[in-house]
Amino acid sequence: LAPALRRNEIAQFALRSPEIITALREAIATTEPRRATYLDHVPVDRWMELMITPVPVPTSFGGADKCMLMTFHDQTPLRRVEEMRADFVANASHELRTPLAALSGFIDTLQGQAKDDPKARERFLGIMHNQATRMARLIDDLLSLSRVELSAHVRPDTLVDLLPIIRQVADGLEPLARERQVEVEIHLPDSPVMIAGDREELLRLFENLIENALKYGASGGRVIVSLTSGAATDGTQEIRIMVRDFGPGIAPEHLPRLTERFYRVDVGDSRSQGGTGLGLSLVKHILNRHRGRLLIESVPRQGATFSACFPQAKAPAQI
Template sequence: MAIDDSPSSIFSPWPDRLRHAALILLAAALALSVVVALGELSLVRACAVFACIAAAALVPWRLHDATASREDVRGVNPVEANAVSAVVAGMPDPAVLLDRAGRVIHLNAAAAELAPALRKNELAQFALRSPEIITALREAIATAEPRRATYTDHVPVDRWMELVITPVPVPTQFGGTDKCMLMTFHDLTPLRRVEEMRADFVANASHELRTPLAALSGFIDTLQGPAREDARARERFLGIMHTQATRMARLIDDLLSLSRVELSAHVRPEASIDIVPIIRQVVDGLEALAAERQVEIDVDLPEAPVAIAGDREEL
């Protein structure tokens, strides 16, 4: 088997520039040895010349190596680093990091679930179809200032969402700074549900309190007027007023126990009650209002109890 012992074969494992420098130094050493042997140059001067040649051959290789390492470091965009990706992925709310052009750099799992059409290195406007989102995003990109927007998401269920766009200064690949856009989405549905529940509860409670209060006012007017001297009517009206006042007190207790009302709002009643006396009580409570409006209430109820499933106060 033939063995290639040429200088290029000996230095082949070395990097190209270092191998070339070694070949130049070998040729320079041979040439200087011949010149020294012929007596044309002293050994000291030959060593100095060799040192200069070595410096000229090796220094460019070292500079190239350092430059190449800096280019390798700069070749990685700081915004695309794993640390930035980990920060976005660790945010509890849906989060998307965009560049100044609106392209997706990073997004977390919550954002991917909220908007499955989002893709890295693609424009976010194509995936987020809400006009409020697109308008806020365009304004944030154009002005590099924070923007907020609220919108309703109807898929898969109705949700009220808030979008916050925050400009984030980040280092660039060439040592400067630029501003990316961090989009975070907040689900406002629980707060909206609570507000709607509170409004409904206030409206229902106001209605429930208004009825016995109107009955009390009507009976008071009757007792102060036509029934002033009628002991039998006075006794009857006072009993009805006591019942209505007791009902108002129970309603106020329910208002002070909002959790009980919310928990029993959609619970099927288990108790069985007689509906006949409840109807008679309601008719008695509305008697004064009916007389004031010249309305006659005609009631035809059976003598036997009529049992139904329900809650007496709610009915």
């Protein structure tokens, strides 16, 4: 905190923050506790809280020295959580306000000048339907994210087979694949692949991964969904489900932030595709609850691969 602080030297020479010096002087002058908060920029930005408490220290001559006990608390994690919460509320409000404003505007138009125009009415009602669907999907994603976060500390203990879940998601997205003219290839083993998991959450996870590949990698014309098993970085066995597209890929600077809430590589494209900006954040939280991990690999113009990795279920003990 103060590398320049030396014994028997004036404290203010080393404690350069004006907030610290002011609080220290007030505590000395009044002999009362003082509190101060300040931002420390070195070596990295940290929010600190300082508590100064006057403490009488007996001397060998029967008197007492007035010493100042300075206690520093690193508030950075709390500040970051507060900033994340504020950003989340602001982003969620903005994402909801945009379609709501569109709905309100078109309702006013339909009640006014377009009231007797059948063509305009049909076009506006179509737009309103899309905006209402977008709002409903955003609310659904927010609720799903909230439910997963509430149960993040409780690991699922029910054994489920991944294969029918993946096939169900792929079948459900077949109309979207036809619409985007994308061929979906499924490469799965014949025997069941069991993990400890929550079936509904896993359905949501694979739906997000495959749907993203169909929407944002559609220009590649092909999506491959495959399942393999192998050793993780710590040597334990894991199941890896890979969803690969052959679209435009993702620039390297975006990869570390893809799982942040409301983060988008291309905001306009994401919204036009009906994206909420919460899909990959939801995937990450579901994997965290299942004690798994998400791997993202991409090279621009060569597509992207999203891999959901799960710990392999232990075989039941033989009796």
